[in-house]
Amino acid sequence: MKVTIDADLCQGQGRCFSIAPNLFGFDELGNGVVIGDGILTEGTLEQARLAQSNCPEHAIFIEEDR
Amino acid sequence: MTIKPPVEDFATDWDHTDPQWVQDPYPIWEDLRQRCPVAHTERFGGGWFPATHEGVSMVAKDTENFTSRTVVVGNGRPDDDALPAPIGVAPPITSDPPFHAIARRIMLPALAPGPVNELEPQVRALCRRLLDNLGDHEIINGGMDYAQYIPPTVIQQLLGFPAEDEETFREFVHVIMEGVDHPEEERIEEFAPIEEYLRVQIEDHREHPRDDFTNYLLNAEIEGNKLQDEHIAGTIILTLVAGIDTTWSAIGAALWHLASHPDDLARLVNEPDLMPVAIEEFLRFYAPVTMARLVKHDMEYLGCPMKEDDWLLLGFPAANRDPAVFKDADKFIIDRVENRHVAFGLGIHRCAGSNLARMELRVAIEEFIARHPRFELADPSDVTWAPGQVRGPRNLPIRILR
Numbered sequence: 202m203k204v205t206i207d208a209d210l211c212q213g214q215g216r217c218f219s220i221a222p223n224l225f226g227f228d229e230l231g232n233g234v235v236i237g238d239g240i241l242t243e244g245t246l247e248q249a250r251l252a253q254s255n256c257p258e259h260a261i262f263i264e265e266d267r
Numbered sequence: 268m269t270i271k272p273p274v275e276d277f278a279t280d281w282d283h284t285d286p287q288w289v290q291d292p293y294p295i296w297e298d299l300r301q302r303c304p305v306a307h308t309e310r311f312g313g314g315w316f317p318a319t320h321e322g323v324s325m326v327a328k329d330t331e332n333f334t335s336r337t338v339v340v341g342n343g344r345p346d347d348d349a350l351p352a353p354i355g356v357a358p359p360i361t362s363d364p365p366f367h368a369i370a371r372r373i374m375l376p377a378l379a380p381g382p383v384n385e386l387e388p389q390v391r392a393l394c395r396r397l398l399d400n401l402g403d404h405e406i407i408n409g410g411m412d413y414a415q416y417i418p419p420t421v422i423q424q425l426l427g428f429p430a431e432d433e434e435t436f437r438e439f440v441h442v443i444m445e446g447v448d449h450p451e452e453e454r455i456e457e458f459a460p461i462e463e464y465l466r467v468q469i470e471d472h473r474e475h476p477r478d479d480f481t482n483y484l485l486n487a488e489i490e491g492n493k494l495q496d497e498h499i500a501g502t503i504i505l506t507l508v509a510g511i512d513t514t515w516s517a518i519g520a521a522l523w524h525l526a527s528h529p530d531d532l533a534r535l536v537n538e539p540d541l542m543p544v545a546i547e548e549f550l551r552f553y554a555p556v557t558m559a560r561l562v563k564h565d566m567e568y569l570g571c572p573m574k575e576d577d578w579l580l581l582g583f584p585a586a587n588r589d590p591a592v593f594k595d596a597d598k599f600i601i602d603r604v605e606n607r608h609v610a611f612g613l614g615i616h617r618c619a620g621s622n623l624a625r626m627e628l629r630v631a632i633e634e635f636i637a638r639h640p641r642f643e644l645a646d647p648s649d650v651t652w653a654p655g656q657v658r659g660p661r662n663l664p665i666r667i668l669r
Contacts, residue, residue, distance in 0.1 A: 213621075214617060214621065215380065218380070227379065229375075230379060231375055231378065231622060257607050257613055
């Protein structure tokens with residue numbers, strides 16, 4: 202499982218890095234960025250989903266591992 | 268001032284300055300969602316109002332069919348004098364692509380979470396000082412004596428304008444906000460002292476550089492060129508207009524809610540960890556800001572025959588109450604964990620000051636309830652709400668309970 206942010210959709214609403222600061226940070230403009238490789242564990246999946254369900258721009262994606 | 272006839276049907280004759288809309292717009296929007304959902308009006312020279320999240324979202328993200336040349340509904344349409352589109356009078360909010368992205372990129376780093384977090388201690392100190400000044404009075408005005416003092420001082424400090432000009436500064440803000448509907452000639456006359464004041468401040472910052480947003484703008488460059496003074500002044504005016512009554516409305520509405528919902532107040536006092544989630548629900552439920560666009564060209568859109576230069580009233584507060592997107596949309600749920608609200612807009616014009624506004628709202632509420640853990644509305648019928656595109660309580664008498 203991997204979480205990504207679509208940089209074209211992200212507008213810097215700032216919800217992801219407030220909700221899950223261990224998974225998301227922000228760049229110089231305040232847009233959300235995934236910390237590290239974005240690989241999710243059982244422990245962090247729920248937080249990633251919570252951030253996803255709070256993003257007004259629908260910019261967060263969680264990909265199932267193939 | 269002309270007296271307008273009262274609205275009989277908001278679906279065919281909406282008016283966001285009508286007393287009924289100002290006092291309690293939510294039932295109106297719910298009614299429109301069920302039977303419309305895009306309302307029309309001949310007022311203001313013609314305009315449309317989508318009441319659903321879907322409609323608002325489409326328009327907010329559509330810069331092909333709508334222009335941000337002006338974002339405040341009035342009787343006239345702006346002409347392209349001073350700074351024509353795509354720059355507009357207050358870049359980047361009045362800018363369209365592609366210039367918009369350039370102007371916005373300049374502004375955002377100064378309002379990103381990092382610099383905003385650094386301002387938190389001084390905002391907290393300001394709130395404490397205001398509460399100190401209010402002393403032990405039984406009745407205090409949560410609007411005029413608290414909420415309305417916080418954002419102007421924050422913006423003044425951000426811009427690096429002299430503290431002793433506070434009264435002048437507040438007067439300017441008043442002129443900018445209250446005069447939106449005035450005739451163009453009057454508006455130019457009203458704006459002259461503001462432009463002169465900004466000219467002097469910009470000049471002073473040029474001669475005596477310091478670490479503030481004004482000097483930040485003076486140092487900014489587009490393709491190796493410094494910004495035009497009109498651009499700098501326009502962006503400063505934007506921070507005044509967009510950064511002040513918006514945030515004080517949000518703070519006031521949150522206080523109004525807590526004063527009239529003792530259970531929510533008690534929970535917030537007893538569970539401080541709930542604050543970030545509660546703040547988002549305040550923002551969803553009492554989103555203060557409605558924006559506007561102008562239709563770029565005649566077209567069929569959202570099933571409506573829109574004409575060039577028709578208004579499009581962009582109701583983010585209405586989108587936030589749409590049951591198609593929010594479960595129990597008409598209920599304030601202080602621990603609502605899934606909350607994809609659009610209080611700060613959507614798409615490329617997302618409120619550039621959202622990080623700052625959020626921090627001010629959180630700190631203002633934290634400090635108020637820390638000082639006064641129990642309070643209520645002194646007289647609910649005395650509360651007045653601001654008309655127009657920024658909604659929040661103005662007169663907010665609160666009784667402190669001990």
